[in-house]
Amino acid sequence: MDDVDRSILAVLEKHGRISNAELAERVGLSPSPCLRRVRRLEETRVIRGYQALIDPAAVGRSLRVFAGIRLTRHSRADVVAFERAIIQLPEVVYTHHVTGNYDYLLQVEVADLPAYEDFHANQLATLPSVAAVTSYVTMKTLPTATE
Template identity: 85%
Template sequence: MDEVDRSVLAVLEKHGRISNAELADRVGLSQSPCLRRVRRLEEAGIIRGYRAVIDPAAVGRSLRVFAGVRLMRHTRADVVAFERAVIRLPEVTHTHHVTGNYDYLLEVEVADLPAYEDFHANRLAGLPGVATVTSYVTMKTLSADTT
């Protein structure tokens, strides 16, 4: 991967729907070599896909909570059981297996605080192997996805 590939990736990361002509212009290539580079990056798995970034509030998920989850035990069977169960929860938008105070850090999107309370008590806390859940309610999000 060279500097031109890095430039292509930087532009696509912020503007995934950009036309090939505009992309080529921004990175200083003609259209055909630019398209070949993008296809090569896709085939190599460096570009894993394209997605739409949805405003959570517009679809009834205006509350974002980060939940730190500790498991009771760390046997392979317990970890697999938890992971299989957590990925089925539509409220959980991202699941990270982490080091530190928690075993997992979950990003959860729900309508409001009562909806999170219900989710926490009736779904999350009952997942296989869950010992504790610590919740952090997001007050404001600052990221590239919000622009």
């Protein structure tokens, strides 16, 4: 990977739907070599896909909560059971296996606080090997440099 590849990635991170011609112009290539580079980056899984960023409020997910999960047991079977269960929950947008006070950090999006209370009590707390859930309700999300 060279500086041109890094430039391509930087542009695509901010503007995933940009045309190849515009991308080529921004990174200083002609369209054909630019397209070859993008395809190579896709084939080697440096670019793993493209997605739309959806406004959570527009789809009934106005409340974002970060939940720290501690497991009671850490055997391979318990971890696998937890991970299989957690990826089935559509309210969980991201799941990170972390170090520190928690075993997992989740990003959860639901309509409102009563919806999270229901999700917490009837889904999170009932997952395999869950010892504790610590919730952090998001008050405001700031834009990132890529937005």
